Amino acid sequence: MLSKTEAIVLKAIRYRETSKIVTLYTKKFGKLNVIAKGAMLTTSKFGASLEPMSYILAVLYKKETRELQFLSQADIIRPFLRLYSDHNKSAIGLSICEIVYKLIKFEEGNQRIFELLLNVLDKLNDAERNEINLLWYFIVHLLEEIGFKINFSRCALCGEKFTEENLPQRISFVVDKGGFLCSKCGVGVPEAKSYSIATFKSLLWIGRAKIENVTNLSNPGNINNEIKNLLFDYIKAHVEGTVELKLLEIYDKLK
Numbered sequence: 001m002l003s004k005t006e007a008i009v010l011k012a013i014r015y016r017e018t019s020k021i022v023t024l025y026t027k028k029f030g031k032l033n034v035i036a037k038g039a040m041l042t043t044s045k046f047g048a049s050l051e052p053m054s055y056i057l058a059v060l061y062k063k064e065t066r067e068l069q070f071l072s073q074a075d076i077i078r079p080f081l082r083l084y085s086d087h088n089k090s091a092i093g094l095s096i097c098e099i100v101y102k103l104i105k106f107e108e109g110n111q112r113i114f115e116l117l118l119n120v121l122d123k124l125n126d127a128e129r130n131e132i133n134l135l136w137y138f139i140v141h142l143l144e145e146i147g148f149k150i151n152f153s154r155c156a157l158c159g160e161k162f163t164e165e166n167l168p169q170r171i172s173f174v175v176d177k178g179g180f181l182c183s184k185c186g187v188g189v190p191e192a193k194s195y196s197i198a199t200f201k202s203l204l205w206i207g208r209a210k211i212e213n214v215t216n217l218s219n220p221g222n223i224n225n226e227i228k229n230l231l232f233d234y235i236k237a238h239v240e241g242t243v244e245l246k247l248l249e250i251y252d253k254l255k
């Protein structure tokens with residue numbers, strides 16, 4: 001069946017002499033592998049449309065019985081040029097693609113994940129400052145979509161609601177429970193890792209902010225480092241294999 005769908009290119013690898021196998025996150029079908037014949041040729045009709053992070057209109061021949069679909073055409077809908085020219089933005093954008101590639105199963109269509117992915121890449125392209133917040137925003141919302149929402153409102157053990165009064169200076173996060181612990185429960189839980197309350201509050205703010213405002217918050221490097229550790233620990237608990245993200249490059253640069 002011939003299908004047209006919007007898609008974001010997550011990854012492309014060379015296949016045989018002249019072709020590429022491309023992993024797309026499509027609006028209609030979710031994550032798909034497609035083969036783009038002749039894509040390695042300089043005269044290829046695909047041009048630059050199959051670079052990771054490209055936002056394209058894909059035309060594919062889709063058969064239910066086949067794992068690899070055939071890509072017949074791909075046209076860039078809106079180019080995100082700054083994602084390729086700015087080193088920081090590239091690293092963040094590629095990390096986002098890598099997270100989707102590793103966390104999301106094949107062929108489970110979810111239009112909200114598609115919109116989230118597209119919106120974040122679009123805002124990342126335009127961002128003038130604090131673009132790392134878009135990565136945190138993306139991860140928090142993606143985790144929610146796939147059923148691993150982080151609970152910021154109540155203690156993950158006793159259920160007590162967090163208030164300004166009962167928040168400790170350092171707060172423990174338990175990966176298995178996907179949540180934080182109050183000051184009473186936070187004592188003596190060996191698997192819990194503690195984070196500064198500023199990290200907790202920043203991440204909470206980013207998760208609840210509108211995407212348009214998310215880059216307004218400026219965090220010092222140590223807070224971003226803690227947010228990264230917290231989110232990556234949590235992601236790693238839910239993926240098989242290791243997640244080595246391009247993000248590490250950014251942090252070397254920030255230091």
Ligand SMILES: [Zn+2]
Nearest residue numbers: 155158182185
């Ligand atoms: Zn508690």
